[in-house]
């Protein structure tokens with residue numbers, strides 16, 4: 001469950017993940033259950049969460065877990081990082097929140113706190129090393145959770161420093177918040193997502209949704225992507241879906257979800 005939820009949370013708002021996680025896990029309760037079927041139902045179940053490539057990676061990860069780890073999610077960093085779609089943050093999050101290992105995660109909230117607390121913009125390795133130095137080895141689960149909440153509730157875009165429990169040791173605060181905010185551009189601190197409406201992502205999502213109900217012919221492609229008057233754009237964008245493994249060509253030359 002932790003691996004699936006962390007993959008969902010990579011690029012989807014927590015409130016949407018909360019709505020979709022339970023039905024998704026009811027459909028795919030185990031790696032075996034997901035691995036023995038095709039990727040198409042996983043893509044269909046994922047649609048609406050955005051960035052559907054994660055569904056393809058999750059299906060590949062499930063097969064690897066079954067083939068190489070007897071169906072159990074691995075509990076070490078190297079094997080987790082070897083799973084498709086699993087990066088340093090997700091691998092450490094699984095270790096901390098599923099196995100309660102003494103690891104430190106750096107997500108967007110923690111990245112913001114660390115940069116301000118250190119008083120400077122941090123590179124990826126610097127942020128991870130700082131988090132590794134600070135993590136409580138007695139309660140890594142609680143420590144990571146507390147730091148995430150500090151970033152989510154107090155050290156936000158406009159930080160509420162007067163309410164902050166670590167203000168006395170925060171370099172940026174102690175300096176009188178002198179100079180630019182060190183958080184933007186620091187490791188893991190998310191940038192504003194581009195608009196969805198009118199984007200290529202919107203067309204990709206529309207096509208995957210339509211394909212969940214059945215194949216689409218070549219001539220119907222622009223309508224299925226929401227661009228009835230822009231066939232050139234539809235054909236350009238569908239190539240990215242083919243490359244990502246989210247869509248395949250059907251026998252009659254149209255498009256369908258991969259089997």
Ligand code: SF4
Nearest residue numbers: 155161164167170173
């Ligand atoms: S004192 Fe302010 S800037 Fe520093 S960690 Fe706390 S909320 Fe963030």
